[in-house]
Structure formats: C-alpha cells, structure tokens
Amino acid sequence: MTRVSDLLGVDVHTESGEKLGRVFDLRGELTSRTLRITGVAVGGLALLERLGIGAPESTERIRTKDVIPWSAVIRADRRGVVVRDDAEERQ
Amino acid sequence: MSKPEQIDLGLGLLDHQLVDSEGRRCGNVDDLELEGLQEGKPRVSAILVGPPVWRGRGRLGRLAAFIARGETVRVPWEEVDEVAAAVQLKKTARELRLGRGDDRARKWVEWIPGS
C-alpha cells in the first residue's frame, strides 16, 4: 500500500535515466465521489517566489506547466518515480 | 460541482484539519492512502489519521509516534464531503472513530464545576 508521504520528495527520472528533480507534490482532480491523481509536480517553486517575490497571481499553487501528467508515469513508489522520455514535451 | 476541482495533495490536503458533520475538529490528515498506481488509475482511497501514521512523516514523526498513544483510523475517501480550509466530513467524529483522544481526556475535565 502506498501512501502520499512515500512519494513526496522522491527522485523523478526519465526512462533513460535523466534526473528531472524531486516530487514536489501530486496534482489531483476532485469530483463528487473521488480524488483522482492526475499529475506529478516536479522541482518546486523557486525559494524567492515562495517567500513572495514574483509570486504567481493565480490561485493554483503550482503552475500547470510544472506538472507531468500521470499518463507519462511508468512507475511510482518509494524508490522513485520514472516517467517516459517525452514527458516534458507533452505538457 | 460542475467543473472538477484541482487539488494539490501535499499543499492542499495533507496536514489539513478534519472537521466532522457537526463542526467538531477531529484530527488532521496525517497521511493519504493511494490506490491504483500500478494500474494507471491512481486515486486517493482513504485519509489516514493517528499516531502510528506519523512514522512515515520523518524522523521527528517516528519519535512522536513512539511516544504517543492511539490507533490508526482509516477514513475512506467517500466520507469526505468537501475540501475547503478544512476537510469536511459527512459523518460525525464518533461514527468515524475520530477524536477519541478528546473523548478519553474528557473524564479528567468534566468533574470540575463549570466545564
């Protein structure tokens, strides 16, 4: 059984081994009955941005372009997240 | 709800306050149980609450889990009514077996006049 705490902070690599960063958060879609996981947010907001300089205006904390859609995820567990090589272009 | 709402699990759900149907605070979201990751249909299946759950939340979490008493309570995601500032639940804390720490502590307080 995997928990969200198992995935937050683990490394994200492409199939070919390129490291993209770490799991900053998981994006989900909330319907009346379920919470579907739709993507993986990699890296994170720059430190300065988090403190307030140039903070994003929108109400979405993570800009959508930093989120890799779950369809590109090959494997996700405690050891790490592996995504397809073309994951970044597909946003 | 017409348009599905986007939520970030770590920032928008994890560690948030749980509130039952009567407005009673009954714990925080200590972790989330995920299902369907391998089958390509990932979803949050349950909210996990309780000291044993803290073991997965870092070194201080393990220490806290060691010291505290209590069991893990699994709240199936279907029990969630709404996710706002707090996570609103459909049933009372008692029905979901939450907030029992306060129930246990009540006997220490209720004998005092004016409580």
Place this chain on the structure above:
Amino acid sequence: MSKFLQLALGILAAIGGFVDIGDLVFNVVAGATFQYQLLWVVVIGVVGIIVYSEMCGRVAAVSKRPVFDAIRERLGFGVGLGALISSEIVNLMTLAAEVGGMALALQLLSGLPYRVLIVVGIVALAIAIWVLPFEWIERVFGYGGLCLLVFAVAAIKLHPDWGHVANGFVPQMHASEPLVFAYFVVGLLGAAMTPYEVYFYSSGVVEDGWTPKDLGMNKVNSMVGYGLGGFLSFSLMIAAGALFYPLGIEPQFIGTVAMGAQVPLGTIGLLLALIGILFAVGGAAIDTCFSGAYNLAQFFGWEWGKSRRPRDASRFTLAWGVLLALALLVIMTGIDPVMLTEYAVIFSVVALPLTYIPILLVANDSSYMGRYSNGRLANVFGLIYLVVILVVAITAIPLMILTHQGQG
C-alpha cells in the same frame, strides 16, 4: 456601544497588555546600561511586531487558519513538530518567568512569602481563565496594565536631557562595548516581537470568526495597539536612563524597577508601578499559557478554543492546565525570574524564524489568501524583517555567551 468606543477600549486593553516581563527587564536594564542609546531598537521591534501580527491576523481571517495550522500545513509534520517543540519550551520558560514576576510584585505589595505567592498567583490565573469570559480577561488585565503609564509620568518628572533622548531614536552603535550593545539590541527586539502574542492573536481571530471584512480593524488594532504599547517601552527605558544610568545602578530586581516610579513620584508611584507590573505580567501569563495550549491543539488537530465548553475541548483544557502546573514547578525551584526572563527572550528569538517563515509563505500564497495575499508593501516589510529575524536569531546565543548575558 459605538464602534469607536469599542475600538478605543480594545486599544487601551492592547496597550496595557503589550508589556510583559521581557519588556520590563530588557527596557529597564537597557536604559540603565546605555541610557537612551537603544530607543531606536524599540521602534524597530514595535514595527516588527506590527508587521508580524498584521500578517498572522490576515492569514487567520482569510484562510481561517491560525498560526500552527499554517505551520504544519506548510512545513510538514517533521519540521512543524520541531517548531512546535521549540515554541512550547520557550512558552514554558516565559510563563514561569511571568509567574515569578507576578509573585515578586505581589510580595512587594503584600509582604507575604514569595513561594506562597507563586501558588496564589497560579491559582488566581487558573480561576480567572476558568471563570471569566475572554473579553473580561483582556479588559481586566489590560486596564490594570495601564497603570504602567506611571513610568511615562516618572520619565518626565525625572527631567531627562530631551536632546539626548531624541538622539536615542537615531540608529547608532556604542563604540566601547559593541558586543554588550549588540546583545541588548537582540534582547530588545526579542522582547518586542514575542511570538506567543501573535499565536494568541491569530487564534482569537479564528475563534471570533473574523472575515476579510474585519481586515481593516486588524490593521488598526495592530498598529495603534502595539504602537502605543511601544510608548510604554520608551517610558521604561527613559525613566531607567534618567534615574539608574547616572547612578550606575543595574536593576536586577523587580523592586528596583518599581523604584523607577517611586523616586520621582513617591509611594503612589511605587503602588501604581507594582499594580501595573502585576496586571501586565499576569495578563501576559494568561496569553502565554493559552498560546501554548493553542499551538499543541492546532498542530495535532484537537478541538480548541475558549468558545468551546472545557469538556468539549478536553485535551486543550488539560494542555493549559498542565502548562500552568509545569510553570509552577519550574519557578518553585527558586530560579531567579529576571534571569529566567532573559533566557526566555533569547531562546524565543532563536526560535522565531521557524514560526515567521511559514506565515510569510502562507501570506503570499494566493490559493490560501485569494486577493488578500501580501501586496508589495507587506512583502517589502515582510522580507526586511525576515532578514532582521534571521540575523538576530543567529547572533543571539553567541552574544549571550560572549557577554555573559549582558554583564560584559
């Protein structure tokens, strides 16, 4: 009651409630050691607490989250727990020091033994919390604390060199004892920017159900209340600078502090000073005690609040009760309250970044705050004070050790 009157009364209570034992000790000793040269630091501290509390109040009113909810959500369980533990340790030290201060003031007023008065003080506080509605607690202790205005009168009657006093508001450094001077800078800032006051305020905002409509009131409350409270700090430092500095006295007892009012104003000055100290410090003790309980309850998700019946928020009730009991144990060991106060202020400064940074983050987060997130002005000040807080937090303990707690 008209809104204006309500506001005025709230501000009066805030002024009387601004001064706690840390302010008393550091402002008076600073005045005795460096006369008026540290007045500018008090200004920085007062502006700092205004910035900090306005942000926390806004976060609480808009997102309905008090400080420790925001800390756990933002820093996560592990780091958040570290922030909680350090906050609770500081809270306990501060509470014990305040109870000791109360007992000393009571001893000077009544002549009864110190140890007995410690118990009397704690029991009185517990009863006040249990029986009085919240607004009454704030009023009783706030108005009583206004007696400290006697120090403003005393400061004037002592005929300080007002030119020197004015000069003290200009940022400066004391060339011959820079380290001791720096230690007092750190101590004064720590005494002004007390986190427990902010936790307490933000929890109150959530309890009272403030909404974005109340944000204007939030700003006024913070600015006027703390600003005028800062005036009390100035009075303490100026009176001490006019009386103790020329005589080379370094006050180490609460009694000596009260003399700052007795010498120029006689017995009535002494009485008002002691009553003012008793109520200001007593009120601060209640705020500290509650803020300790709020932090625990908010971090772990328990039910909390004065608006709940004690039996419905059992763990929260037990938390503040246990804190009072632990404070009793600590102060009963015979530890000097004035020394304990200095330690509490310094440690509070060291722990300050852990609770300031998450609030700055949350205040900037549009998904929590909507259109009420930090504007440019709030961020400019917020970041300036982040730097101030970090510098002070890093230098506090080295300075305390190097200067032997300001003894030089």
